[in-house]
Amino acid sequence: MARLKCTMSYDGAHFSGYQIQFGKRTVQGEVEKALAQIHKGRPIQTAASGRTDKGVHAKSQVFHFDTSLEIPEPNWQKALNSLLPDDIYIKCVERVSDTFHARFDAFAKEYRYFIRQETEPDVFLRHYVYHFPYELDLEAIKTACRYLEGTHDFTTFSSAKASVKGSRVRTLYQARCEQTSDGLAFIFCGDGFLYHMVRILVGHLLDIGRGEQIPSDIPELFAKKDRRLAGATVPPQGLYLWEVFYHE
Amino acid sequence: MARLKCTMSYDGAHFSGYQIQFGKRTVQGEVEKALAQIHKGRPIQTAASGRTDKGVHAKSQVFHFDTSLEIPEPNWQKALNSLLPDDIYIKCVERVSDTFHARFDAFAKEYRYFIRQETEPDVFLRHYVYHFPYELDLEAIKTACRYLEGTHDFTTFSSAKASVKGSRVRTLYQARCEQTSDGLAFIFCGDGFLYHMVRILVGHLLDIGRGEQIPSDIPELFAKKDRRLAGATVPPQGLYLWEVFYHE
Numbered sequence: 001m002a003r004l005k006c007t008m009s010y011d012g013a014h015f016s017g018y019q020i021q022f023g024k025r026t027v028q029g030e031v032e033k034a035l036a037q038i039h040k041g042r043p044i045q046t047a048a049s050g051r052t053d054k055g056v057h058a059k060s061q062v063f064h065f066d067t068s069l070e071i072p073e074p075n076w077q078k079a080l081n082s083l084l085p086d087d088i089y090i091k092c093v094e095r096v097s098d099t100f101h102a103r104f105d106a107f108a109k110e111y112r113y114f115i116r117q118e119t120e121p122d123v124f125l126r127h128y129v130y131h132f133p134y135e136l137d138l139e140a141i142k143t144a145c146r147y148l149e150g151t152h153d154f155t156t157f158s159s160a161k162a163s164v165k166g167s168r169v170r171t172l173y174q175a176r177c178e179q180t181s182d183g184l185a186f187i188f189c190g191d192g193f194l195y196h197m198v199r200i201l202v203g204h205l206l207d208i209g210r211g212e213q214i215p216s217d218i219p220e221l222f223a224k225k226d227r228r229l230a231g232a233t234v235p236p237q238g239l240y241l242w243e244v245f246y247h248e
Numbered sequence: 249m250a251r252l253k254c255t256m257s258y259d260g261a262h263f264s265g266y267q268i269q270f271g272k273r274t275v276q277g278e279v280e281k282a283l284a285q286i287h288k289g290r291p292i293q294t295a296a297s298g299r300t301d302k303g304v305h306a307k308s309q310v311f312h313f314d315t316s317l318e319i320p321e322p323n324w325q326k327a328l329n330s331l332l333p334d335d336i337y338i339k340c341v342e343r344v345s346d347t348f349h350a351r352f353d354a355f356a357k358e359y360r361y362f363i364r365q366e367t368e369p370d371v372f373l374r375h376y377v378y379h380f381p382y383e384l385d386l387e388a389i390k391t392a393c394r395y396l397e398g399t400h401d402f403t404t405f406s407s408a409k410a411s412v413k414g415s416r417v418r419t420l421y422q423a424r425c426e427q428t429s430d431g432l433a434f435i436f437c438g439d440g441f442l443y444h445m446v447r448i449l450v451g452h453l454l455d456i457g458r459g460e461q462i463p464s465d466i467p468e469l470f471a472k473k474d475r476r477l478a479g480a481t482v483p484p485q486g487l488y489l490w491e492v493f494y495h496e
Contacts, residue, residue, distance in 0.1 A: 011371045057372070089371045123259045123337045124305070128372060 004076060005064050005096040011087040012057040012236065013127035019051045027052075027061075027088060034083035035065060049106045049244040050193075055236030057128070059112075060091070062244045064102045100246075108173060108191055108245040111198045113238045115206070116183040129183065130238035136184065136209030138177065144208045145175040147218035148201065155225035157201050158194030159233070168194055168225075177205065187242075196233050203231035252324060253312050253344040259335040260305040260484065261375035267299045275300075275309075275336060282331035283313060297354045297492040298441075303484030305376070307360075308339070310492045312350045348494075356421060356439055356493040359446045362486045363454070364431040377431065378486035384432065384457030386425065392456045393423040395466035396449065403473035405449050406442030407481070416442055416473075425453065435490075444481050451479035 008031075016024035020032065028046060035044035048063040071079065076093040084090065115132040116125060125131075151171040158168060174189040186202050207213040213231065221229050256279075264272035268280065276294060283292035296311040319327065324341040332338065363380040364373060373379075399419040406416060422437040434450050455461040461479065469477050 009371050011374075086374050087371050089369055091368065120339065121337055123257050123335050124376060126259075126334050 001066055001068050001098070003064055003066050003096050003098050003100055004073075005062060005094045005100060005102065006076075006080070006090055007060055007062050007092040008058065008088060008090045009060060010058050010089070011127070012052060012055050014087060015054065017052060017054040017056070018048065018058075018061070027058075028063075030085055030088055031063065031080075034080055037083055038079055039067070039069065047102050049102045049109065050241075052239075052241055053196075053236050055127075056239045056241070057237075058241040060243045061241055062102045062106070062246075064096065064100060066098075102244075105246050106244045107247060108189055109193065110174075110187065110189040110242040110245070111193065112188075112240045112242045113186040113198060113202045113234070114180065114183065114240070115186075115202075115234075115238055118182050127237050130235055132183070132206065134210060136206065137211065138179065138184070138209070140211070140215055141177045141184075141205050141209045144205055144215035144218060145177055147215055148172055148175040152222045153225060154194050154197055154222075156221045156227060156230050157197055157204065158227070159196035159200070160227040162195035170194065170197075175201070198239060199233045199236070200227075200230050202238075203234045205231075206234065207231040249314055249316050249346070251312055251314050251344050251346050251348055252321075253310060253342045253348060253350065254324075254328070254338055255308055255310050255340040256306065256336060256338045257308060258306050258337070259375070260300060260303050262335060263302065265300060265302040265304070266296065266306075266309070275306075276311075278333055278336055279311065279328075282328055285331055286327055287315070287317065295350050297350045297357065298489075300487075300489055301444075301484050303375075304487045304489070305485075306489040308491045309489050310350045310354070310494075312344065312348060314346075350492075353494050354492045355495060356437055357441065358422075358435065358437040358490040358493070359441065360436075360488045360490045361434040361446060361450045361482070362428065362431065362488070363434075363450075363482075366430050375485050378482055380431070380454065382458060384454065385459065386427065386432070386457070388459070388463055389425045389432075389453050389457045392453055392463035392466060393425055395463055396420055396423040400470045401473060402442050402445055402470075404469045404475060404478050405445055405452065406475070407444040407448070408475040410443035418442065418445075423449070446487060447481045447484070448475075448478050450486075451482045453479070454482065455479040 010027050015027050018027045020026050020028040044065050046063045046065045073093045077090050080090045114129045116129045117133055119133050121131050149172050153169050155168045170192050172190040176187040178185045188198055258275050263275050266275045268274050268276040292313050294311045294313045321341045325338050328338045362377040364377045365381055367381050369379050397420050401417050403416045418438055418440050420438040424435040426433045436446055
């Protein structure tokens with residue numbers, strides 16, 4: 001028995017999210033279908049670093065599974081890619097120790113969110129960036145990012161619908177905003193993310209960029225633990241799970 | 249009665265081509281459906297600068313139609329975009345003279361074809377660029393482009409399946425190849441293009457770039473008028489109708 005760690009990218013546009021759901025086209029569903037084919041019909045379970053929502057993309061998602069098949073690692077990559085649909089691509093397959101876990105061993109994750117500020121929509125980018133054709137105060141956004149970094153209770157900046165189990169304290173190692181050729185990139189690296197957290201943080205930063213909220217209110221917003229005080233949840237198409245970090 | 253000229257972009261990935269076909273999702277079909285809605289169910293015919301194949305994109309396609317409705321031009325754009333699916337976008341609506349014709353008055357068209365040479369496929373670009381991860385001799389391709397420019401019989405470089413009516417002589421005002429961040433862009437500007445002509449020209453230029461054909465054979469290939477002597481037809485996803493040119 002060998003445990004394999006797979007790194008993949010996927011275009012989330014035509015999936016009902018990552019997690020397997022009966023009767024829906026999901027990333028996990030497609031991956032497990034391909035794995036079952038390779039294992040002559042035997043079901044193979046996978047565990048990913050986490051889920052992504054409908055319409056959210058992954059530049060690098062990680063999952064693991066166990067197999068009794070003796071296949072060299074580069075052949076695993078080829079076999080999977082030949083069976084998977086063309087909106088999923090396996091970038092790398094590596095043998096790992098039997099105790100490795102794609103979710104529990106991830107010590108950090110990076111998400112990126114892209115907005116496009118050009119006046120006219122671009123049909124070729126409609127699934128890949130959020131069209132937000134408004135002027136923004138980048139300096140205010142950068143100031144707000146510094147308030148977000150660090151260890152906080154992110155209840156205000158996560159979906160009120162999420163079932164609460166355990167702490168909502170998370171550490172953002174990095175919150176940044178950078179200019180791109182046609183808009184802005186928001187970059188978040190942290191030890192864990194709550195449901196809708198990145199999309200609500202971006203929504204709030206856009207409000208700050210438009211002058212509807214101010215950066216220095218963020219500590220008070222953290223303290224109040226009230227989702228209604230933060231900005232709207234921005235749509236999924238601008239969001240990418242960018243990288244998952246493991247030790248060694 | 250007013251004649252309106254519309255400029256639009258579309259993502260060809262999920263269309264069975266431009267031209268209306270019963271039971272298929274086409275660009276013309278969607279546009280004429282939206283126009284019929286605006287005209288309370290009355291069918292409105294459109295005439296475009298030309299067709300594009302399944303999977304081929306348009307950065308700028310032009311069509312015209314006649315209407316008896318009195319609607320200001322900017323409102324036409326809004327009305328159409330609100331009814332059209334999100335893979336078609338009307339960029340501009342202008343009133344033109346009653347004798348304007350989107351096809352017959354176009355004096356030149358520009359097509360661009362993009363290839364990506366990175367080793368690994370990119371799921372986000374699979375519909376928008378042709379993945380061709382091979383080294384190419386750019387200087388040989390540029391030399392070949394100079395042989396292609398000018399007025400020639402392009403029978404060798406067009407689909408043998410196309411029904412021949414009239415001349416296959418066309419003028420390429422410009423044939424260029426430029427490096428992009430991840431591959432090459434092929435740019436063709438001419439007075440008219442035969443069926444599959446751009447995709448066969450690119451296929452042949454890729455053969456030249458790989459050393460399988462030589463630039464100085466092109467005059468002889470023109471003379472032989474034999475499709476079998478040219479390179480393969482490259483796939484549609486790298487091709488864009490880039491601009492249609494009209495006088496004034």
